[in-house]
Amino acid sequence: MKLLEARAISKVYGSLAALDGVDLYVRANEFHGLIGPNGSGKSTLLKCIAGAEFATSGSIVLAGQDITRATSPTRSRAGLSLKFQITAIFPELSVYDNVLLSVQAGESMAAQIFSSSRRRLDEKVMAFLERFRLDDRRDDLAGVLSHGQQQWLEIAIALAREPKVLLLDEPTAGMSPQERRATGELLAPIRSHCSLLIVEHDLDFIRDICDSLTVLDQGRVVATGSTAEVQKDERVKEAYLANV
Amino acid sequence: MGTMPLMQENSGGRQRAPAYRRVLPWIEIALLVAAIPLPWLVEDFWILFATKVLILGLLAISFDMVWGFGGIMSFGQALFFGVAGYTAALIATKLDVTSVLVLLPTAAVTGLLSALVLAIIVILGRRPTTVVFVALGTLTGSYVVERLARGWSYVGGQNGISSLPRLTIGGVEIEEGILFYFMALGILATVYVLVRLLMRSQFGLVLAGIRQQESRIAFLGYRVQNYKGVVFSLGGLIAGTAGGMYAFHEGFMGPGQLGPVLSTQVVLYALFGGVGTLIGPIIGVGLIEIMSYALSQYWETGWPIVLGLLLLALVMFRPTGIMGLLVSDRERVGSFGRPKQAADPVAGTRHEAA
Secondary structure (H helix, E strand, O other), X not given: OEEEEEEEEEEEEOOEEEEEEEEEEEEOOOEEEEEOOOOOOHXXXXXXXXXXXXXXXXXXXXXXXXXXXXXXHHHHHHOEEEEOOOOOOOOOOEHHHHHHHHHHHHOOHHXXXXXXXXXXXXXXXXXXXXXXXXXXXXXXXXXXXXXXXXHHHHHHHXXXXXXXXXXXXXXXOOOOHHHHHXXXXXXXXXXXXXXXXXXXXXXXXXXXXXXXXXXXXXXXXXXXXXXXXXXXXXXXXHHOHHHO | OOEOOOOEEOOOOOEEOOOEOXXXXXXXXXXXXXXXXXXXXXXXXXXXXXHHHHHHHHHHHHHHHHHHHOOOOOOOHHHHHHHHHHHHHHHHHHHOOOEHHHHHHHHHHHHHHHHHHXXXXXXXXOOOOOHHHHHHHHHHHHHXXXXXXXXXXXXXXXXXXXXXXXXXXXXXXXXXXXXXXXXXXXXXXXXXXXXXXXXXXXXXHHHHHHHHOHHHHHHHOOOHHHHHHHHHHHHHHHHHHXXXXXXXXXXXXXXXXXXXXXXXXXXXXXXXXXXXXXXXXXXXXXXXXXXHHXXXXXXXXXXXXXXXXXXXXXXXXXXXXXXXXOOOHHHHHOOOOOOOOOOOHHHHHHOOOO
């Protein structure tokens, strides 16, 4: 079952076509990798899907709901969550408050005004912090965490919304090999309830966790299919892998 | 003062968050304790002076809530203050209504509605608007309404509405002096506590998130404009309450209480005292008003220059204002997190909401 469908997505900036008729599908419980050389349009496609940018043409459907022109909050409420390429945590808030901010997003404004759900949500916040090995740092300001921990915190924030599809833009950038391995271990369990669309330069990481891949080059899809199939594709080797 | 250094370790040897020394509650308590006996310790002139400071303090809180917590640069606080003051003054003079239980709630609702109308124009679009757009929009609104008031004879034109009757409660007049002072102090303290609770609630956490990463928070599903609209409107309600009190304390409401000059003055009160602390802007009002008075005694015409230079120096070298000297950033932003009962005993002692 196709959970996320981006059909014929084009994005034009002035005279530059960043995306040119891109199709992309992510199935339920699937980890899908989006790879390509620098400037191939990966992040632009992710932004169009997340609502940070509007596609010039094409359509985006999430679980049967057309979200092509929807604002970011609407997409989030429809089940889409995003981790940015540049870490975008809330540095002056505690680690706990960062996750609480995400967990409580589904509560009504009245409940937030009266703080009526704070106690109820505590267990959930702590569960996320423990899962991402941040429970010891819960009272620290998020801004003082190490780079790797900040990345984990942002993934925890994105997952705390309980999305249907999680979009991750270079989650392991700047991480040590140990942190990369740990990130893979942290992501593996979400497969049971969430699909993943991941942009990543680390091909070993992509091979390890993704079921399928889409390869972009100059704003177009070069190949798409299972990870094993795409790895063997000669066009991919020419367009991308040979240049890595 | 400020933060306590270094990481602490609990009995399990894990790293714990650095505790921070809480200063704000002590300042709040000290000021309240000093304010209660004040009317019996000073001459009548200073009671009137202090009452005006309390009323303008309420106006400054409204700005701090909107800018310091909501991240909305509003040059429209005087608009809500003035429109509410004018409305209450008109009701009192045209309809002979003097009950404080009618006039102050009317002023508050007028402030709320004025802010809501302006919010619909400058904040509540499909996408969040920029700080500059809102600043210019509110400044324009304030300017336009002042010009309207100056040219509209029904509201007294350039002269405004003067000779207002005294407020009454149960047939008793609330004279300017001790009675009015305590009414203003009671309202200010009540509003202060309510705003503090709101800013430390889960709603306040969203506002803190908006201030730090406005673009990020929309991706969590928050409609940023709605939160800003609510804060802006509540700011209007508080400014309106202040406007209603001001009109009857001064016995007068004029176009000067509607326009950009007072709006800018409120910004200066907050910057001087320290935005995002609630108590800072009230201290800012007190210090600026006292300095203005003192300087004007020595240099009748040139005192605004001295005051202006002082304010400029503070804003340039201490953007966090007077309170920035006493309150750490950690305390200013505060914590919203774990309910006390849910936290373990060790964390619970240190992790209270600021």
